[in-house]
Amino acid sequence: MPRPREFDESRVLLAIRDEFWDKGYAATSMDDLLRVSGLGKGSLYGAFGDKRSLFLRVLRDYDDANLLALRERQVSAARGIDVVREFVLGLTGDPTGAVARRGCLLANSNAELSASTPDVAAEARRSYDAIATVLTAALERAQSEGDLDPDIDPSETARAALVAQLGLIALGRTGMDIEALAVVAQSALARLLPTPAQ
Amino acid sequence: MPRPREFDESRVLLAIRDEFWDKGYAATSMDDLLRVSGLGKGSLYGAFGDKRSLFLRVLRDYDDANLLALRERQVSAARGIDVVREFVLGLTGDPTGAVARRGCLLANSNAELSASTPDVAAEARRSYDAIATVLTAALERAQSEGDLDPDIDPSETARAALVAQLGLIALGRTGMDIEALAVVAQSALARLLPTPAQ
DNA sequence: CCTATTGTGGCCCATTCGGTCCAGAACTTG
DNA sequence: CAAGTTCTGGACCGAATGGGCCACAATAGG
Known part of the structure; x- marks a missing residue:
């Protein structure tokens, strides 16, 4: 009965x-969002509500996607250790450093807005707990x-790996040399x- | 000859x-700054220039003070190891968690604006290098x-300690339980x- | 083919933004 | 005490902000 959406949500x-992600929450204007989305005001407000709701929606989607990807790696990875390794080293995978410079939307947002x-x-708490x-x-x-x-505590080490990744994200965002x-x-x-005791 | 400043710079x-620190750069208006400083527009602009210059000035002062405090601890501390210990654990010293929640002005600013x-x-690069x-x-x-x-590399470990602190700052800023x-x-x-090999 | 319903885009608005400017105040020097 | 210089606070500005609103378009059901 209703007229269908004309855009790909x-x-x-x-x-x-x-x-x-590029500009931060406060520095992004609704005009910016209208421009990059190509929508008119009525459409954007009608579909997602105001700026704040839209941002929270985007942030949650981002977190869900990241968490899902991590879970999938844990299932598909040859070894458990590779999951942690990739989790910590992930940022440095891009040799241009663009990924490191951009950092993490959640980490950036948490620093700006928490x-x-x-x-x-x-x-952020929810997401980090799940990770x-x-x-x-x-x-x-x-x-x-x-x-x-086998003597180490997996849960403790998991938290330490998270701290290490968050630290590397913060450091990478300074734009320091990627190597x-x-x-x-x-x-x-x-x-x-x-390495485990032999 | 000139009329002297009436405020304590x-x-x-x-x-x-x-x-x-509390609101972030973009979310802080010049009106906010006039209110908390108690100055008029002419005074604030005359003394520090525009918002951006003022912010950079404040950020540099903050970094300088932090770095100076760290250097002084390195001089006055009973043991070198205590300096690193306090550097990593510092955030958790406040049992109310307010310090952890506030995080670090440089880390927050770098995440928002870099x-x-x-x-x-x-x-940020300059400051982290000096630290x-x-x-x-x-x-x-x-x-x-x-x-x-004695076998470990002090420079490598120093960077790892910095990463650990930055990670703890990011995690603490989520407002998670301080304990x-x-x-x-x-x-x-x-x-x-x-601990060193005995 | 007509009507009801929802999507659409842009016009419009009040508010707030960062920044300029200026008239007068305050102080130092001669 | 007079002159010169800087400080001070607020009036003022144009631009941009987030958001409300509405006339119209497009579709689905009758």
Whole structure:
């Protein structure tokens, strides 16, 4: 009965996500979002509500996608240890450094907004908890596969891996040399995952 | 000959720093800054220039003060290892968690602005480099004092300590339970500074 | 083919933004 | 005490902000 949407919702959300990601929440205007989405005001407000709701929607989608990808890696990876390794080193995979410079939408948003927007802080807690849970499973798997000292606490190490990744994200966002960042990431990883006692 | 300033410059800069710290750069208006500083527009613009210059000034002062405090600790601390310990655990010292929730002005600003404001990214690189240098000296001292395995690379470990602190800052800013954060910080520190081989 | 319903885009608005400017105040020097 | 210089606060500005609104378009059901 109703007239159908003329735009691709997920494409629009990705374009808007990129805009928020590049400029930050406060520095992104509704005009920017209208431009990158190609929609008119009525359409955008009608579909997603105001700027804040739209942002939270985009942030949640982003987190869900990241978490899903991590879970899929945990299922498909040859070894549990590889999941953690890739989690920590991921940022340094792009040799141009663009990925490192961009950082993480959640980390950026949390730094900008957690003090003024409780929803963002809550979203970050939720997301980091879920990540730690998956990493814990990956580390338990690594122990059973003989790739990790059985004496270490997987849950503790998972949190430490999360801290390491967050630190690398923060450091990478300074725009420092990507090769230097890769060296730091390697040494952070080495401290995290000592080879099991023979 | 000139009429003297009627306000205390450093007090005004601290009030403005707090405002930027709590709200972020973009979300802080000049009206906010006039209110917390108690000055009129002519005075504020005359003394510090526009919003951007004022922010960069505040950020540099903040970094300089932090770096100076770290250097002083390196001089006054009983042991080099204590400097690194306090550097990593510092955030968790406040049992109310307010310090952890607030995070670090530089880290917050870098996350919000480094992509759009090269000066902020450059300031972050400069500051983190200087911190790593002081931490390296502290770790070398720790080695000579027998508190750290002589085989480890002090410079590498200094970078890893910086990454750990940045990660803890990011995690603390989510507003998670401060005691849980302290546990994570302890385990991150333990991975960073293994007791020297006996 | 007509009507009901929803999508669409842009016009419009009040508010707030960062920044300029200026008239008068305050102080130092001669 | 007079002159010169800087400081001070607020009036003022044009532009941009987030958001409301509405006339019209397009579709589905009768």
